[in-house]
Amino acid sequence: MPxxxxxxxxxxxxxxxxSTLTQCIFPLNRNRERLKKNIRAYKPLRKDVPxxxxxxxxxxxxxxxxxxxxxxxxxxGYPIHQAESGFEGKSLSKKYMSYPIxxxxxxxxxxxxxxxxxxxxxxxxxxGIHTEDILSVIKGHVHHRYTxxxxxxxxxxYRTKPxxxxxxxxxxxxxDASSPHELNPSVLKKLNDIRLKVxxxxxxxxxxxxxxxxxxxxxILLLGALQQMLRAADSYFDNLNLNERGQIxx
Ligand SMILES: Nc1nc2c(ncn2[C@@H]2O[C@H](COP(=O)(O)OP(=O)(O)O)[C@@H](O)[C@H]2O)c(=O)[nH]1
Ligand SMILES: [Mg+2]
Numbered sequence: 001m002p003x004x005x006x007x008x009x010x011x012x013x014x015x016x017x018x019s020t021l022t023q024c025i026f027p028l029n030r031n032r033e034r035l036k037k038n039i040r041a042y043k044p045l046r047k048d049v050p051x052x053x054x055x056x057x058x059x060x061x062x063x064x065x066x067x068x069x070x071x072x073x074x075x076x077g078y079p080i081h082q083a084e085s086g087f088e089g090k091s092l093s094k095k096y097m098s099y100p101i102x103x104x105x106x107x108x109x110x111x112x113x114x115x116x117x118x119x120x121x122x123x124x125x126x127x128g129i130h131t132e133d134i135l136s137v138i139k140g141h142v143h144h145r146y147t148x149x150x151x152x153x154x155x156x157x158y159r160t161k162p163x164x165x166x167x168x169x170x171x172x173x174x175x176d177a178s179s180p181h182e183l184n185p186s187v188l189k190k191l192n193d194i195r196l197k198v199x200x201x202x203x204x205x206x207x208x209x210x211x212x213x214x215x216x217x218x219x220i221l222l223l224g225a226l227q228q229m230l231r232a233a234d235s236y237f238d239n240l241n242l243n244e245r246g247q248i249x250x
Contacts, residue, residue, distance in 0.1 A: 028216035035223035036075070040103060042111045042230050045237035049165045052233035053098065053113045057134060057194070058174035059187045060119030066207040067174060068114045071226060072101050074219045075110065079208050083116055096137055098144045112230060115168065120187040128186075131193045138197075140166030164240075169233040171198055174205075 044052050056064040065083035073080045083099065098115045102108065117137060121128040136142055140162025159166060173191060175183065205225055206218050 028220060032074075032216050032219045032223065035220065035227060039112075039223065039226060039230065040110065044111070044169075045234055045241065046164065048163065049169070049237070051100070051109075051111050051113050051165075052169040052230065052237075053115050053167065054170045054172060054229045054233070055115040055117070055137060055168040056172050056174050057117060057120065057191075059121055059176070059184060060128070062119070062174040062176050063205075063207050063209075064116055064119075064174045066209055067205065067222075068099055068101075068116055070208040070218075070222050071114065072099075073208050073214060074222050075101055075103050075107075076105055078214065079211060095145050095147050096142045112226075112233075120190045121184045128190075131190050134190070134194055135197065138168040138171060138194075140164075140168070169236050170229045172229060177204070 044050070056067060058064055068083045069079075069081050072082055083097070096115065096117050098113050100109045100113050103110050115137070117129055117134070119128050120134075133142075136158075141159050143157050143159060146157045171194070204221070206221050208214070208218060211218070
C-alpha cells in the first residue's frame with residue numbers, strides 16, 4: 001500500500017519493474033534537459049519493436065489520463081489536455097487508447113507510446129475492466145480505440161496473432177496517494193491478479209492537474225518516472241533476449 005510523502009506527492013505512480021525516484025532537484029533546468037535528452041535518444045533493445053508501449057492501469061480517477069497529459073505538457077512546454085480527464089462518465093476512457101507523444105508542437109514523435117484504459121472499477125457499478133481484458137491488452141490483442149470490455153475473441157478487431165511490437169512492455173499502476181485507503185477491494189484483487197503476472201516497485205508522482213504554467217520540480221518528477229518506465233521496458237526486452245538466446249543455444 002503506498003503512502004503519501006508530502007512534497008509533490010499527492011498522486012502516486014506504482015510502476016512494475018521501476019526503482020525509487022532519486023533525481024537530485026538542483027539545478028532544475030539542467031536536470032530537466034538531461035532527462036529529456038536521454039528520453040529522446042532512447043532506443044528499444046529490440047529491432048522488432050519501434051516503440052515500447054507503456055500501459056497505465058488503475059482505479060477510476062487515479063490520474064492515468066492526467067499522467068499522459070502531463071508528459072505531453074513537459075514536451076510541449078505548456079499544460080495540455082488531450083486525453084479526457086476528470087469525472088469518468090460513460091463516455092470517458094472506455095476504449096483502449098494508445099497515444100504517441102510529439103517532441104514539441106508539430107515535432108517528431110518520441111520513442112515510446114503511452115496507453116490508457118478505463119478504470120478497474122466504474123462509478124456506475126458496471127465493475128470496470130476485467131482482469132482477462134487487461135491481460136488481452138498486455139498481450140497485444142486489442143487495437144487502438146477498441147472498447148476493451150467485454151472480451152470478444154470473435155470480434156473482427158481482436159488481433160489474434162499480435163507481434164512483439166503490439167504487446168505492452170511496461171505496465172504502470174496509477175494510485176491516488178491522497179486517498180490510498182479508498183482503494184476498492186475488487187480493484188485490489190484485480191491489481192493483485194495482474195501482479196501475479198508481472199513484478200514491480202514504487203515511485204512517487206505529481207501530475208499537472210490545475211496548474212497554468214509548468215514547473216521544473218514537477219517536470220523532473222514526471223521525466224524521472226518516464227525514464228524508469230523505459231528502463232522497466234528494457235528489463236523486459238533483456239529477459240526476452242536472454243530467453244531467445246537460451247532457446248537457440250540450449
Ligand atoms: N491534485 C492533483 N490532482 C490530480 C493529479 N492527477 C490527476 N488529478 C486530478 O484527478 C482527477 C482524475 O484524473 P484522471 O486523469 O481523469 O483519472 P483517470 O480516471 O485515472 O484517467 C482529475 O480531476 C485530475 O485533475 C495530481 O497529481 N494532483
Ligand atoms: Mg482516464
